Amino acid sequence: MADRSETIENILHGCRKGRKKAQEALFRLYADKMFGVCKYYTRDNSEAEDVLHDGFIKVFDKIAKYRGDGSLEGWIRRVIVNTALERFRKHSRMFSLSELDEGIADEGGFTAEGHLSSEELLEIIMELTPKYRLVFNLYAIEGYSHREISEQLGISEGTSKSNLARARTILQKKVGERFGNDMQQQIRS
Amino acid sequence: MPEDKKHIDSLFREGLYHVDEKAPTHSWEVLSERLDYRRKMRRMRIIRYAAASVAILLAFFIGREFSGDTTTPMQVADNTSSSSQHVEDQGQLFTESSFTEVASINIPAAKSTTTKPPRGSGEHEMTSHASASSAQQSNTSEVRILETIHTLSPYKAALKTSLDIARLNIPKRILKRILDDRIEHLSTEASPTTQLASSQTGWSVGGFLSPLYTYRTTESQSFGLFDNSYKTNSDGPAAFEEGQITYAAGISAQYTFSEKWHLETGLSYTRMGQSKNALVYEQTPDDNGKIDLSTSAGRINGSKIPSELGQQFAAANPSADDNDRFITDNETNTELQQHFDYIEIPLLMKYNVYQEQVAINLISGISTGIMVNNNAVVTIDGTKSDLGTTSNIRKYLYSSVVGFGMQYEISKGMFLNMEPTFKYAMHSINPSSDYQYKPYSLGIYTGIRIGF
Numbered sequence: 335m336a337d338r339s340e341t342i343e344n345i346l347h348g349c350r351k352g353r354k355k356a357q358e359a360l361f362r363l364y365a366d367k368m369f370g371v372c373k374y375y376t377r378d379n380s381e382a383e384d385v386l387h388d389g390f391i392k393v394f395d396k397i398a399k400y401r402g403d404g405s406l407e408g409w410i411r412r413v414i415v416n417t418a419l420e421r422f423r424k425h426s427r428m429f430s431l432s433e434l435d436e437g438i439a440d441e442g443g444f445t446a447e448g449h450l451s452s453e454e455l456l457e458i459i460m461e462l463t464p465k466y467r468l469v470f471n472l473y474a475i476e477g478y479s480h481r482e483i484s485e486q487l488g489i490s491e492g493t494s495k496s497n498l499a500r501a502r503t504i505l506q507k508k509v510g511e512r513f514g515n516d517m518q519q520q521i522r523s
Numbered sequence: 524m525p526e527d528k529k530h531i532d533s534l535f536r537e538g539l540y541h542v543d544e545k546a547p548t549h550s551w552e553v554l555s556e557r558l559d560y561r562r563k564m565r566r567m568r569i570i571r572y573a574a575a576s577v578a579i580l581l582a583f584f585i586g587r588e589f590s591g592d593t594t595t596p597m598q599v600a601d602n603t604s605s606s607s608q609h610v611e612d613q614g615q616l617f618t619e620s621s622f623t624e625v626a627s628i629n630i631p632a633a634k635s636t637t638t639k640p641p642r643g644s645g646e647h648e649m650t651s652h653a654s655a656s657s658a659q660q661s662n663t664s665e666v667r668i669l670e671t672i673h674t675l676s677p678y679k680a681a682l683k684t685s686l687d688i689a690r691l692n693i694p695k696r697i698l699k700r701i702l703d704d705r706i707e708h709l710s711t712e713a714s715p716t717t718q719l720a721s722s723q724t725g726w727s728v729g730g731f732l733s734p735l736y737t738y739r740t741t742e743s744q745s746f747g748l749f750d751n752s753y754k755t756n757s758d759g760p761a762a763f764e765e766g767q768i769t770y771a772a773g774i775s776a777q778y779t780f781s782e783k784w785h786l787e788t789g790l791s792y793t794r795m796g797q798s799k800n801a802l803v804y805e806q807t808p809d810d811n812g813k814i815d816l817s818t819s820a821g822r823i824n825g826s827k828i829p830s831e832l833g834q835q836f837a838a839a840n841p842s843a844d845d846n847d848r849f850i851t852d853n854e855t856n857t858e859l860q861q862h863f864d865y866i867e868i869p870l871l872m873k874y875n876v877y878q879e880q881v882a883i884n885l886i887s888g889i890s891t892g893i894m895v896n897n898n899a900v901v902t903i904d905g906t907k908s909d910l911g912t913t914s915n916i917r918k919y920l921y922s923s924v925v926g927f928g929m930q931y932e933i934s935k936g937m938f939l940n941m942e943p944t945f946k947y948a949m950h951s952i953n954p955s956s957d958y959q960y961k962p963y964s965l966g967i968y969t970g971i972r973i974g975f
Contacts, residue, residue: 350879352932357558361551370544383547387554394558398879455538474532475540502531509531 342406349397357394364407365390368414374459374471375418385421389414415476419486422468450509458508462501469494470501566934573939573971577732728776731940731970737795738766739952739962741819761819761958763801767860769794771966773867785873785884793867793892795920795962799859816899819958820861821913823899858902861913863920863952863962865892871924882930890946892920915953920962922946936975942968 345363348356368389372382393413400409459467468487472478473494478486480494487494741761773791780786799818816823871888894917899910926944933939948961 352562352880352935354555354558354935358551358555361554365546365550366543367541369546369550370539370542373544374539379547382544383550383553386546386550387557390554391557391561450534450538452538452542455535456542459535459539470535475536505535506531509534 346397346400346406349394352394357390360393361390364410367407368410371411371414372418374456374475375415375422375468377460377464381421385414385418388421389417392417415472416486419468419472422464423488454512458505458512461508462504466497466501466504469497470505473498562934566937569931569933569939576969581732725975726776726778727936727938727972727974728774729938729940729970729972730772730774731791731942731968732772733770733944733966733968735769735771735793735795735964735966736766737769737962737964738797739819739948739960741961742959764797764799764819767796767798769796769862769964771964771968775869775970775972777873777972782878783875785875787869787871787873787888789869791867791869792864792895793964794862794864795964796860796862797962799861801857801859816859816910818859818861818913820863820960821915821953821955821958823859823861823910823913856904859899859910860902861899862896863894863913863916864896865920866895867892869924873928880932882932884928884930886924886926886928886942886944888924889949890922890924892922894918894920915955917950917952917954920952921949922963923949930972933971936973938972938974940968940970940972944968 342363345356345359349360365386369382369386372385372389373379376382376385389410393410396413400406459470462470465487469483472483472486473480480491480498483489483494484491489497771791771793773789773793775787775789775791777785777787797818797820867890869888869890871886871890873884873886875882875884877883897912897916899913901908901910924944924946926942928940928942930941931939943966945963945965947963950961951959952962953960
């Protein structure tokens, strides 16, 4: 354990000096984990990879500001999420009205076994419209408050709350549709 | 709702917070390409700024040196000075193998899942052999485009990486971005970029330039024929003297012992000196109007004093003897400049106190100066005359040096340095017991250093 933290310290030191090998080591260490984060903030793999790259460029630029106060993974995750949000703000006009308000196609084909894999959860959450997905992700997964969400997305707190409620309802419904009523009854919104 | 029901938020948080998704295999290569491009652009920008700054400084000093030289040729010396180069982090804290080891660390988080592209998205499936082959074909056109540019461009080497990446099944849009970056780079860059050597270990060399404020301190214990008040009298040899703006330039070599300690030496040309806004005559002009001038640095055995000044002296002091002094009147616009030019060889220790993108270090050491030029120039009402040399000046000058340096890493192994440095002579410039004349200088040594 000590060896690992010592090695991470070395990597951080190298990144602060702008050394390529250290940057590669840091990227390889967290790429898979952060790509998972990028996936549920974006629409497809390609966009997720863009966010991953943009996010890590920011990580390397700002690495000198990381003083080890919190976990490195948490700090990188925060940078990545903020990068995804920036991208959303930049491209939010590109989403059509129907994309923002419409429901999602029924994929079907799953049976409820009392357990949902992360892959299945990801598929469900990807079916949400971008705004619902962002609000739900930020609130439920990242632990943002409605105030923080409203500041990050440029919406009111009320809109954040109503989007969250709507997202929960849709997700609950989707879980039910995919895995049957038994599963739906095991969860509450 | 029963309390034991699982909240929808928890369901997704627990399921997704720690989820790993295998990042595309080529991901680092693409990111690396973007980082290289950003570095190159940043380096080019800083080099342009540095070159512009150096050009401005050079233009300033050259213009200053050559302007207004209307009559007698005077000795113009190029100046240079000792300086310092910068701190570099030599500490190779980790090795290739340690990186490889770290890169292979398995994060003990949630289980990894195989990324499935969204249905109907048309995304390339990187882990599939069959689809990789398809992606290979789909990239053929991009490879051709890159190869075409490759043949047209003089910067073939710079594109090699792009070609390599193009063969890695990279999605078209990402490849397009690399291509766009390359085209932009080729259209803006004037010449191929030299691959800079690493400065992680051992030696580094550089050049520097600095404006200098140079003056002196004086002290004395006896004045021969004169009493002690003579030193500070308004008509004493030190009267009307003031500092001078000069310059220094040179090259330096630095050896890094550890992450903290560095030793630097080099070769520089430094101009020391002072100005005087009046002339203090110490004796009657001879029949040819020649006269000696007194300064706190020593006497200038002048031979080219304008005859009108000699006449002025004679008119004011018809019965002057060797103990009389005469000062040019206030209405005469007179400036005497004494220059002492040295080739300097510094020996400096540097200690890093802060090491980030910008490093800060403390500098201390000594410098040996070998005098290569000693001259005095007087400008009277815009007319410049060479007066000769200040007599009795020592050939060698030993100075102590203190300062601090700031170092910015422009790119790997290449540093921009800025070092405010104070240099103070450890002994008098002349052996005279009248004045202990110790010159000092304050400069901001700025330059580039390259490690190898």
